[in-house]
Structure formats: C-alpha cells, structure tokens
Amino acid sequence: MNLGSWPYGDPQYHLPGDIPERVDLENLRLSTQLILAAILDIDEAGEHVFDAIRHAHATP
Structure with a gap:
C-alpha cells in the first residue's frame, strides 16, 4: 500500500497552497x-x- 508521504504529510495538501x-x-x-x-x-x-x-492462512 502506498500512502504517499505519510506520516510526513504536506500541511497544504488539498488547500490553496497545494x-x-x-x-x-x-x-x-x-x-x-x-x-x-x-x-x-x-x-x-x-x-x-x-x-x-494462501498457504499461510490455510486451516490445518
């Protein structure tokens, strides 16, 4: 999973400064x-x- 720059997110993300x-x-x-x-x-x-x-989660 790619979360971009998380946890160092840009405080201007989706704001006028973005x-x-x-x-x-x-x-x-x-x-x-x-x-x-x-x-x-x-x-x-x-x-x-x-x-x-699948093998790791298979029930014995």
Whole structure:
C-alpha cells in the first residue's frame, strides 16, 4: 500500500497552497518505481503470486 508521504504529510495538501512546486519529485519517482516493480513482480508470478499467502492462512 502506498500512502504517499505519510506520516510526513504536506500541511497544504488539498488547500490553496497545494501547488505543483511543492511536489517532492524524488519521493514521487521512488514511489512510482516501487509500485511499478510490484506490478511487474505480480505480473511475472502470474496466478501463483499469492500461493504463499494462501498457504499461510490455510486451516490445518
């Protein structure tokens, strides 16, 4: 789950001071890279990506 800059949120978020110049571009780049890597990992694993989770939660 990506929560942006939480817990260090911008106090101007969704307020008049929320302007493009305040965007942390390095954080945006890293967040985008992380999300893309996760998507590609899930895509590569196909239907088996959640097998370990299913196995861990299976009732004996």
